[in-house]
Amino acid sequence: MTTEIKMIYAEAEEQLGVMETEANALNPKAEPEITGNVLEVATKLNSVAKELENLLTTYQTLLLNNVQTSKNSVQYMKEQDEKISAAINGAVLNKPYVTYS
Template sequence: MTTEIKIQYEQVAQALESLYKSIQSIDPTFQITIGGDNRLEVVTKLNELNIKLQKANTLYKEILTLNEELTGQSVEYMKETDKQLSTAIAQ
């Protein structure tokens, strides 16, 4: 039984480029504090949540960027391996 994996390298490259552009357009920053000098407990909790949310958004962007880079490297590795295999089979 043979299983063939066909990768459309150009389509993958276009998808990764689109993903990269989308990642770069993410702006994880926003207004962290609300309420100014207001000392209400609700405002304090909202400010704390805003800070945590901004950190989570920043981390999400970093993870997406790393994922995009690693996927690109994996595709390149598969492309090189495919070339090596086809050269070895042709000999």
């Protein structure tokens, strides 16, 4: 049983570009802190907002790193396909032909 993976490089690169654009469009900045309010809930909301900002910033960084790693993998696979194709074509073109009479 053989397994064949077909990759359409243009589509993969396009989708990774879309993901990168969307990741860059994320705005992980929290709203300004609530000031002038002595209620405990305001302090808690400020704390939660800061934690959420940190989480979203970390997520954005991780997502952008994953997109870049995926782009590198696609590029590597494309280069390997081209090398294999060139090797196969070279072997076929340099193969001596046998004639039968």
